[in-house]
Amino acid sequence: MSISGTIKKIFRHTETGLFNNPKTQDDSPPKINTLFDPINNVNHTSYTIHDNTGHNKGTGTSIILKQKFLITYQSKTSTFKGRLLTIDLFFRQKQILRITSTYLPASNSNKNDSIKITEQCVLHLNEILNTSHNYHHIILGDFNVQDHSQPSDNTNDPPNKEASIQHPKKRLTKNTFISTLKNHNLIDIHKTLSDSPSSTFRKSNSNNSTTLSTRIDYIFTSNNLSDYILDSDNIELPPTEFDTDHNLLILTLDNDCFNFSPTSATKILSNKKDFIDYKKLSKEDWSLYSESIEQFIDHNWQLSIINTNSS
Template sequence: MVGVENQPSFQVPINSLPSSSKNIEKTQKNSNNQNTKNRYNNNNNNDNSHHSSGSTSYTPDVNDVPNEEHITNLHVVNADNNYFIDYLKIGTINIQGGYKTKLMDIINYFDTHNFNILGLTETQYCHKHENNKLVERHPHPTNKNLSIYIILDANGDNRGSGVGIMLTSTLYQHVHQIRFHKGRVLNIELGFKRDHKLNITCLYLPAGRDKHTNIIKKECNQFIDQLFRTQNTNDDNHKFYNLIMGDLNCYPKEKNNLNHHIIQMAKLKGFKDMAKFHAENQTPDITRTTHRIDYIFGNNNILNASIHTFAQKIPPSHFTSDHKAVITLLQNDLFKRSRHRQENSTSRTPSFIPFTHSSIEPTCDYFI
């Protein structure tokens, strides 16, 4: 049974929402995208006519949500030069506590930025639910026919813990398994037709180095090892999609940190650091190094369906955090693919188009 806070408990269903509900979400995203397409075309016209009398140049405003959202949308373009493909948007952000006070701002951020799935770390929300699942259902901020679901692990021993995963109504209906560990590890599995599965593990690992903290780190490592022993992560299984994301409180090459075990395990199992992968496949090559602790790792099936991955600051109009959101865009048909379609999909794969008027942080500045 899955308990929904302030709502009756119910069994997590595997079936999807009725097609009308799916169409509501898709129509809403397409409407947002059409608005941003118009903004983009207008801005391009201004930029291309800057020699004419009375023309104005485009200057992005970080507080302008539509402008900032169209920047994200314009990262994808298909062969027909159509900027508004139906992509799947997945991200992770450290909210730096205050989950309950920031909740409405987080929901608005999720909605206005067209997320399908968003991992939340360092919620600092403690609410003992032991072995019971904790799921919150919230009204959609702009559409009364939809809801936003937040699955939480609030079982931490202190207020420095807490993880969550937000999902749209449509995707939540596919959740059939939830596992968690002490407010540090939250794992969900979604099932789709023809036995396709999406497995997501959201992590917020401890930052300290003292004896007590190291014990927690070791316990988290053991729990995650056990999780992945029970999963079919073999790349030959074209129906299994796997993501590890969150705040690992560990630099990419910090091998003396117990949290590095997760990075090493992910690589041994064939996972790729999604943001680094996409940065290395853009030009120019990575030339600058910075420290980072927030990641999205994906298995080979995720990689084959990926469009782009980038880091982005949270607009001050939403909530404050000195962490950047890490965001990956995936092709939306990935759960409908056969092996043959996967192997022959490169010609139809949307590509990343750099956008010069962008408030998105340059991806190459983000890596070691």
């Protein structure tokens, strides 16, 4: 089982082994699960949405919404062959978050039509991105490939099925899937935050000694979400608790991104600007200003990177 990704109590996991079931309907209710927390003596309710439309056991992906109120914002769900599960969440101020849980085929051979399925996933990804220009995107999961892709122009990555007919000889691979994300200006979170991101997958031999360690799990987000990223992590799960050869990838976003609180919504609606008369500032004011700027940079990783590169 592959596990990766969490954002404000939204989880997703892949290779569920659920397949060959009727297509999930947009209005079908999620599965409700209750887990008792003995430490706090409370029950936690979660809602699981499955893509079980694959045709073999090596398919299936799910998204779990841990907090009940998030269900209120779910407006649409779409599935694709147990490989791409997409949900749309509508928040205040017309903020739309589209989350796509991805599980690309592990094999590069024609077994179980892996090559054909991969090409179909690339085309479907283009449809997802090209029909939602004003959305916030988070596309994450087990891509089953190391990233050797490079951004290219639109002629190399067909934006839709019609365009693919004009390039019948081009093979669409799992690296094409990643380059498609880059061409739509999505960013690889862990690679952005680290020059050498850690491996996410390990394969052991019969003696339980590690023989392979690589990065095949990813979290990509729209550029417009970068200002709201609070933290990310890559955690190796203890084998005593989890039966998985994948790490847990974590992404934490600020609530202000989706205007959960009335306070943040009010700020956006008022559009009020504060002006400072710099001529009236004292030395103490300037000192306090400098300290505040340094603290702000320390707590915003994008500015920290820029500051480091420029020094």
